[in-house]
Amino acid sequence: MVGYKRTTRPWWIRISGIGSLLAGLSLTAAACGSTASGASGSTGQGVPAGYATFALHTGDSFSWVLPLPNEANFEPWNQNAEYGMYRPLYVAGNGSSPVIDYGRSLANPPTYNSTNTSVTVTLKPYKWSDGQPVTTRDVQFFWNLYVANKTNIASYVPGNFPDNVSKFTVNSPSSFTLTLKAPVNPVWFTDNELTDMFPLPQQTWDRTSLSGKVGNYDMTTSGAKAVFKFLDQQSSHLATYATNPLWKVVDGPWVIQSYDPVTGRVVFRRNDKFSGPLPRLAGYVLETYSSQTAEVDALRNGQLDYGFLPNSDYQLAGSLRAHGYTIAPWATAYVQWAELGYTSKRYGPLVRELYIRQALQHLVNEPLYLKATLHGNGQLTYGPVPNTPGSPYVTPQEKTDPYPYSVSAAKSLLASHGWTVHNGVFTCSAPGVGPNKCGAGIAPNEALSLLLMYGSGNSTLSAQVEAFATAAKAAGIRITLDPQTQNTMFSIGGVCPPGPCNWGIILYRTFMWNYGQGDVLPTGGQMFGKGNYWGGGYSNSTAQTLIQDTHTQPGLQPLYNYENYISSHVAALWFPTWDWQISVVSTKLHGWKPQQIFGDPTPSRWYF
Known part of the structure; x- marks a missing residue:
């Protein structure tokens, strides 16, 4: 465990009315702070023609390429970049609406049987960048890896996917069926379970070493564990992200062009073999910054196409508008x-x-x-x-x-x-x-x-x-x-x-x-359900029953019952x-509006 330093409250904080006034003044001061110049970010490395630059939040950097997250790298900026390379079956968030974007998804809307105990998914005709078709074998490969290694995957919550599935059946190269252990709420299962599935390039990744042959190792539990261990280790080698042949085979619109393991700056180029609508940009860059000052300086110097203004520097909005930027708060469907x-x-x-x-x-x-x-x-x-x-x-x-x-x-x-x-x-x-x-x-x-x-x-x-x-x-x-x-x-x-x-x-x-x-x-299974990752270990039998009701009973009333209980409890x-951020976007960059409801910048929509 990393050591950490304890701090104490400043001596001047008091319980009296003066203390309350000082607290209010400290809030106001934070809101009206200024930014000093002189810091540097990662933008000094140059940007190729036709590429747009996007600023990650201070301290954030792309640090995990494998779309099977571990706890240390289960972060939205990683997922946003991953899903630009490896598209899920169903893409969450359609513009400013908290719904699935079926247009950008790899599969057609799922079909449930009359008792909601099985669901069939049909893939669209996509191809990998090596020319191979995306098939149900690639989804089965993902399934086998997930089932054998679920306790090592951060998105896993006991009782949810894949525990609630009794059988994975390949119907054809483009269709598969999940047989469920009990009836489900189809909206919940589609929105919260199927969105967590995606094809993986079995023809490239089903191996246990870079020099080893591709096989069908995933078809046994021991083989799936060995393959997962190999892929997980490769994903931890950040310095090889741009050269490792594993990460060159993608089915999304982007592929890694270069990666700086020191700063975390990553350049993506367009995957010209993408089966969907090709991005109009030649590529995009995720810029990283060690401080908010450095990011604001990059905006002032015209080094960023899409950045953010810290709340403490809100007074700079007028100046940035005058220098060719649009200021747009980015509201997202999150909870703090x-x-x-x-x-x-x-x-x-x-x-x-x-x-x-x-x-x-x-x-x-x-x-x-x-x-x-x-x-x-x-x-x-x-x-x-x-x-x-x-x-x-x-x-x-x-x-x-x-x-x-x-x-x-x-x-x-x-x-x-x-x-x-x-x-x-x-x-x-x-x-x-x-x-x-x-x-x-x-x-x-x-x-x-x-x-x-x-x-x-x-x-x-x-x-x-x-x-x-x-x-x-x-x-x-x-x-x-x-x-x-x-x-x-x-x-x-x-x-x-x-x-x-x-x-x-x-x-x-x-x-x-x-x-x-x-x-x-927003049913809360990953947040406040048994075995949750983000709830601090919250566990309550009443809450668990209410959460389970949102998974199995139709309509919104179970959701309302759950949220009222968790709120009052x-x-x-x-x-x-x-808001996710106060975006500062060059007036030369288009296609970024509306800003996506779950915080994904979706650079495949941008153009100059």
């Missing part, structure tokens, strides 16, 4: 939340208590954060379903705050459950289980103290967590702030569960991708959801 360390030995007993989670939620001043730090570019968040305008999935309950900002309400909840204030911090004076008790596993005289790990290098996020910690201090809760780089956060937070969870709360810059490719209908701490 802070994970809670349910499986932590130290912090778990605290966050497992509902009244403590309710008290903490009372200390998140969402309206202030949205106005002062995000300039209104985002949505208020009160539960697990994206509160995007016009969404048919959000209930009336989730459109209003069940735990509005109130320091006094937080203090009242704690006092009524056996906590008393000593030296400004609540301590447990009534240990045990039952009414007016602190709760299971909370020791006598234990202080209500939590470690909050959050993404460093972003003044907007820093302002939010500092304001939250200030409010918590006013309520008698000690929050220790622990800023970390995103990679460090993944290495520490990403192993929990199963653990250890050496944090009480963890908050990323944005929660990035609760929904999108692989999880279109405070399965996570809800924070305002940021």
Whole structure:
């Protein structure tokens, strides 16, 4: 485990009204900060003619080419690039609509039997870049690898795909059928299960070494494990991305042309043998930056076609417009939340208590954060379903705050459950289980103290967590702030569960991708279901039943029941959801509107 540094709150934060004023001032300062010049990004390497440049968020870089993600690389920017090379059966997100884009998908709409216990998929006539047809053998290859190695694949949730499938049947080179173990909700299975399947080039990848012959190794469990191990190892060799022959065979519109393993800068060229509509660009470049300052400098210098403006530099929008850019907030169907360390030995007993989670939620001043730090570019968040305008999935309950900002309400909840204030911090004076008790596993005289790990290098996020910690201090809760780089956060937070969870709360810059490719209908199985990866180990039998109902029962009422429960149960701490970014796009670049609902820039649509 990577080591990390603890930090303490600045000495000038106080519980008094002056402290509250300072918190508000810190938010305003973050919103009005300026950018200094002098930093450098990756754009100095030159861009070929006919190529467009796109800026990844600060600290992000393309670091995984194999479209079978491990936990350390299960990230949206990786998936966006992967699916430009290896297209899934069904592509999530059609422009600004949270639905499947059947036009860009490799298969026709699926057909279910009358009892919803089997589904048949028919492939469109696509070809690999080596001229071989994309067939059901390639889907079977994916299936065999996934089934044999599912516990090593980050998208796997026990009970979901492939556990809910009893049989994979090849009907023809263009058709296959999945026999299901029980009836399913067809919308859920299509949107959240079939979107996670894609053909892999069996004729190239079904091997156990680069020098070995291609075979049918995947047809046995041991062979599928050996092939997966080989492919996984090859994907970890970043320096060979542009030269490894494995990654040259694609069925999508792009193929890697060059890759810088130091900066993560990657150049994609057009796959001229792509079976779908050919991109009008000759290629595109994913640019990487070590700081927001470097990215803004690249915009100022005209080195980027498609970048972003940090919230802390929002005042530069007018100047960038005057220099040939369009400013366009990018709203996405995501949800921002802070994970809670349910499986932590130290912090778990605290966050497992509902009244403590309710008290903490009372200390998140969402309206202030949205106005002062995000300039209104985002949505208020009160539960697990994206509160995007016009969404048919959000209930009336989730459109209003069940735990509005109130320091006094937080203090009242704690006092009524056996906590008393000593030296400004609540301590447990009534240990045990039952009414007016602190709760299971909370020791006598234990202080209500939590470690909050959050993404460093972003003044907007820093302002939010500092304001939250200030409010918590006013309520008698000690929050220790622990800023970390995103990679460090993944290495520490990403192993929990199963653990250890050496944090009480963890908050990323944005929660990035609760929904999108692989999880279109916001039913929450990957987030708050048993064995979840992003829920901090949240586990609740009622929630599990409600989630299962969304998988098996038709209509939207099961979804509404689930989201209302998770919202009121405070399965996570809800924070305002940021727009994915404030995009800054050259007026010379076209085809990028509307910005895709799940954060995929879809460069195959761009043109100059």
